Amino acid sequence: MAKVYEIAILGRATWNLHSLNNEGTVGNVTEPRNVRIIDPNTNEAITTDGISGEMLKHMHAEKLWELSDKSALCNGCKRLEPERGFKDKEIRGSKDFATAATKAIQKCVICDSHGFLFPEGKITGSRSSTVEFGWALGLPINGEFTRDIHTHARHAVGEKGKTEGEITTQMVYHRPTRSGEYAIVSVFQPWRIGLNNVTMNYIKDVDRDERYKLALTAYQAMFMRADGAMTSTRLPHATNFSGVIVLSKNNVPAPVISPLKADYADEIKQIANTFKDDLESIEFKSIAEFIGKINNLIERSPFSITLE
Numbered sequence: 001m002a003k004v005y006e007i008a009i010l011g012r013a014t015w016n017l018h019s020l021n022n023e024g025t026v027g028n029v030t031e032p033r034n035v036r037i038i039d040p041n042t043n044e045a046i047t048t049d050g051i052s053g054e055m056l057k058h059m060h061a062e063k064l065w066e067l068s069d070k071s072a073l074c075n076g077c078k079r080l081e082p083e084r085g086f087k088d089k090e091i092r093g094s095k096d097f098a099t100a101a102t103k104a105i106q107k108c109v110i111c112d113s114h115g116f117l118f119p120e121g122k123i124t125g126s127r128s129s130t131v132e133f134g135w136a137l138g139l140p141i142n143g144e145f146t147r148d149i150h151t152h153a154r155h156a157v158g159e160k161g162k163t164e165g166e167i168t169t170q171m172v173y174h175r176p177t178r179s180g181e182y183a184i185v186s187v188f189q190p191w192r193i194g195l196n197n198v199t200m201n202y203i204k205d206v207d208r209d210e211r212y213k214l215a216l217t218a219y220q221a222m223f224m225r226a227d228g229a230m231t232s233t234r235l236p237h238a239t240n241f242s243g244v245i246v247l248s249k250n251n252v253p254a255p256v257i258s259p260l261k262a263d264y265a266d267e268i269k270q271i272a273n274t275f276k277d278d279l280e281s282i283e284f285k286s287i288a289e290f291i292g293k294i295n296n297l298i299e300r301s302p303f304s305i306t307l308e
């Protein structure tokens with residue numbers, strides 16, 4: 001079976017009544033994420049709803065943490081610290097960045113897959129993530145996106161049963177709730193698993209197959225259950241995920257075309273056909289189909305580059 005160089009996931013996810021990502025809260029109003037894009041189907045500039053790539057990447061990292069054996073993580077990632085390996089004494093005490101990177105990659109699946117930034121000292125440097133996410137963008141329907149701001153009143157204890165006019169102590173707050181179909185783009189680069197990005201050597205004693213499998217399982221988990229912001233009361237009603245998985249079997253980048261475009265799946269198929277020795281496009285029409293198609297890819301192994 002051919003090895004896996006890269007995997008691109010391009011699809012449309014339907015999430016109803018969620019609040020997965022917000023701009024922030026000003027006073028008692030939480031603002032949803034607004035983004036300006038060019039609607040590829042009309043070429044008009046429009047405002048739509050977004051879920052940032054940072055949020056989606058964070059969702060993937062959290063699932064990876066959940067699925068990992070915690071003893072196979074560095075001391076930073078064990079506690080899901082954003083500084084990752086920089087929070088680990090042994091890694092931080094290294095003589096230079098290349099050594100610190102080797103230790104972090106060897107020690108920790110999250111440092112290896114999600115990358116890190118060591119901001120200061122003799123180990124200053126960075127490793128880019130092997131998983132990449134773009135913004136999830138609300139597909140406009142007639143140039144608009146569905147969104148609602150709900151008003152809630154939190155009543156003081158003992159005020160229950162009174163009419164609204166009688167209540168004196170209360171807090172009114174506004175929460176945005178959105179429903180829609182979102183265009184998702186993500187790229188996973190298995191060839192970089194376990195690869196020190198300074199020396200360009202694969203690090204010994206790293207189970208690359210296992211890490212590849214974990215990263216793909218985290219993709220399954222995040223679309224099986226989307227956990228972002230405000231899920232304690234806005235757990236999304238996920239109803240569908242459809243699209244294309246692009247598999248690259250040789251050192252050819254997996255193409256990315258936005259699912260904002262009506263005919264993105266056909267265009268991906270055409271490209272895969274042009275590069276037919278290297279690329280394969282795999283369609284899925286539901287969340288369950290996505291999980292199944294990713295499961296078929298889990299049986300494969302990551303591609304290795306050779307410098308000799």
Ligand SMILES: [Zn+2]
Nearest residue numbers: 074077108111
């Ligand atoms: Zn780590």
